[in-house]
Amino acid sequence: MPIQRLNHAVLYVRDVERSAGFYRAVLGFRPVFTLPDAAFLQAEGSMNDHDLGLIQRGGQAEDSAAGQRTVGLYHLAWEAETLAELRQIRGKLVGAGALVSEMDHGTTKSLYAKDPDGLEFEVCWLVPAALIAADDHQLVGDPLDLDADIRRFGADTRSGVGVSSPVQH
Numbered sequence: 092m093p094i095q096r097l098n099h100a101v102l103y104v105r106d107v108e109r110s111a112g113f114y115r116a117v118l119g120f121r122p123v124f125t126l127p128d129a130a131f132l133q134a135e136g137s138m139n140d141h142d143l144g145l146i147q148r149g150g151q152a153e154d155s156a157a158g159q160r161t162v163g164l165y166h167l168a169w170e171a172e173t174l175a176e177l178r179q180i181r182g183k184l185v186g187a188g189a190l191v192s193e194m195d196h197g198t199t200k201s202l203y204a205k206d207p208d209g210l211e212f213e214v215c216w217l218v219p220a221a222l223i224a225a226d227d228h229q230l231v232g233d234p235l236d237l238d239a240d241i242r243r244f245g246a247d248t249r250s251g252v253g254v255s256s257p258v259q260h
Contacts, residue, residue, distance in 0.1 A: 200240055216240075217250045
C-alpha cells in the first residue's frame with residue numbers, strides 16, 4: 092500500500108505554551124488535546140485528530156544542529172488553500188517577526204519561516220496541474236511576487252492540493 096500524505100508532525104520545543112500560542116496565532120492551528128508538557132493541534136479544515144504535536148523539553152534544550160553539524164529534518168511544509176490565504180499568512184508571519192524568505196519554485200509559491208525555537212517551516216500554495224506552464228518547473232526558485240501570482244492565477248483559486256506537476260499514468 093503506497094503512502095498517500097503526511098498525517099501529522101511532532102516537534103520538540105522549549106516551551107509548549109509559547110509554541111502552541113505561536114502556531115495558533117500565526118497559522119490558525121487549534122488545540123485538540125493538551126497535557127502539562129505537550130499540546131496536540133489541528134489545522135483549520137483538517138479531519139485529522141491532530142496535525143501538529145508539540146512536546147516540551149524545557150528552556151535548557153539546545154538548538155537543533157540539523158543541517159549545520161548533524162543530519163535531521165530541514166522543514167515541514169503546509170499548504171494554504173488559496174493565494175489570498177497565503178497573503179494573509181504572510182502578514183501574520185511578518186507581524187510575528189518569523190518570515191525568513193519567500194520563494195517562487197514555479198509550481199509552488201512558498202513562504203519560509205521560523206517558530207519561536209528556530210525550527211523552520213514552509214507554507215505554500217501549489218499551482219493546480221491544469222494551470223502549470225511549460226517553464227514553471229524550477230529547482231531552486233526565484234523571489235516570490237505574490238501580487239503578480241494573484242493577478243495570474245486569481246486570489247481565490249484553490250491550491251493544487253498536493254499536486255505540483257501534471258499527473259501522467
